[in-house]
Amino acid sequence: KERVFSGVQPTGNLHLGNYLGAIKRFAELQESYECIYCVVDMHAITQDMRVWGGPEELKRCIREVTSAYLAAGIDPAKNIVFNQSQVSGHAELAWVFNCVARLGWLNRMTQFKEKAGKDRENASVGLYAYPTLMAADILLYRATHVPVGEDQKQHIELTRDIAQKFNNDFAASITRLGLGDAALEGGYFPLTEPLIGGPAARVMSLRDGSKKMSKSDPSDLSRINLTDDADAVASKIRKAKTDPEPLPSEADGLKGRPEAENLVGIYAALSGESRESILATFGGGQFSTFKAALVDLAVTRLGPIGGEMKRLVADPGHIDAILRNGAERARVIADETMGQVKDILGFVR
Numbered sequence: 001k002e003r004v005f006s007g008v009q010p011t012g013n014l015h016l017g018n019y020l021g022a023i024k025r026f027a028e029l030q031e032s033y034e035c036i037y038c039v040v041d042m043h044a045i046t047q048d049m050r051v052w053g054g055p056e057e058l059k060r061c062i063r064e065v066t067s068a069y070l071a072a073g074i075d076p077a078k079n080i081v082f083n084q085s086q087v088s089g090h091a092e093l094a095w096v097f098n099c100v101a102r103l104g105w106l107n108r109m110t111q112f113k114e115k116a117g118k119d120r121e122n123a124s125v126g127l128y129a130y131p132t133l134m135a136a137d138i139l140l141y142r143a144t145h146v147p148v149g150e151d152q153k154q155h156i157e158l159t160r161d162i163a164q165k166f167n168n169d170f171a172a173s174i175t176r177l178g179l180g181d182a183a184l185e186g187g188y189f190p191l192t193e194p195l196i197g198g199p200a201a202r203v204m205s206l207r208d209g210s211k212k213m214s215k216s217d218p219s220d221l222s223r224i225n226l227t228d229d230a231d232a233v234a235s236k237i238r239k240a241k242t243d244p245e246p247l248p249s250e251a252d253g254l255k256g257r258p259e260a261e262n263l264v265g266i267y268a269a270l271s272g273e274s275r276e277s278i279l280a281t282f283g284g285g286q287f288s289t290f291k292a293a294l295v296d297l298a299v300t301r302l303g304p305i306g307g308e309m310k311r312l313v314a315d316p317g318h319i320d321a322i323l324r325n326g327a328e329r330a331r332v333i334a335d336e337t338m339g340q341v342k343d344i345l346g347f348v349r
């Protein structure tokens with residue numbers, strides 16, 4: 001079986017984009033892959049404490065992301081579910097990759113530019129090195145596939161560049177130790193493929209169709225949180241920005257209308273219907289009719305997930321036990337990789 005790794009940051013406000021772009025797909029992939037799903041708490045602290053809220057809030061968010069995984073149907077017995085900081089290999093391999101990756105590569109990362117904003121001098125070194133930690137997360141398990149939203153594509157490409165450079169730089173050592181994989185032309189790390197797809201690889205803000213739906217958007221109206229109740233979901237969808245034209249009858253008519261395209265994309269992802277069939281039903285009609293149907297659909301699909309998340313977080317001991325068990329199983333794979341990486345590098349142990 002090929003191996004999948006992915007993660008979500010415990011930074012609060014888990015939203016529909018995180019669900020449709022990532023978590024829902026995590027659950028689907030458990031049927032055909034060996035899956036490792038991580039709550040990437042070490043990534044969460046790359047941002048200012050005002051963003052992650054301090055130790056108690058971080059704990060709450062770690063448990064909340066775990067509860068979202070479980071509520072979405074991820075089975076922690078069949079897959080490995082854990083939080084990153086419990087497996088020290090992530091930090092160790094990230095350091096090695098800091099020494100493999102080039103400054104020029106990191107300088108091109110658009111997420112850093114967006115998150116650091118204008119005050120770049122005040123961004124943490126961790127925020128800058130975020131992509132090398134992400135590469136370590138993935139390659140510590142030598143994962144072959146990573147399901148992510150569109151926004152993470154550049155980081156997966158960097159992960160491949162790091163794997164390739166490590167394989168090249170240490171080719172002689174890898175061969176001497178017999179650690180090369182014939183399927184990788186004698187390389188040690190795989191060139192991981194991103195799994196990006198479906199109608200909701202990029203869910204946009206409900207207030208601005210040119211911005212992605214995001215946890216850190218100051219406007220709560222911009223996103224549907226997984227724990228929003230039915231009234232909140234209804235009010236946010238009713239208030240979602242649209243243009244004055246009626247919905248088109250064909251998918252081509254959505255071009256240049258980002259807000260309409262986003263709402264139809266959300267409907268498609270939640271219902272499993274194609275855009276064409278949705279527009280065959282709602283095309284030519286008013287947005288209000290379509291929005292009412294979208295409210296019903298969103299409440300039906302998300303209500304049970306939000307309810308289950310609330311039930312699960314009420315028992316933190318149960319969640320913590322799942323994370324500890326997952327970390328123990330993750331450590332078995334991680335320790336093997338780190339041992340081999342140390343041998344390849346020439347560290348005495």
Ligand code: AQP
Pocket residue numbers: 007008009010011017018019020021022147148149150151152200201202203204212213214215216217
């Ligand atoms: N709008 C989105 N549409 C589709 N997928 C999305 N993802 C995030 N936003 C969207 C995917 O969710 C996964 C987890 O994301 P993350 O928490 O690790 O980091 P992020 O991408 O920084 O998430 P946010 O919500 O956008 O947070 P902020 O506001 O802090 O930037 C990833 O697979 C991501 O692609």
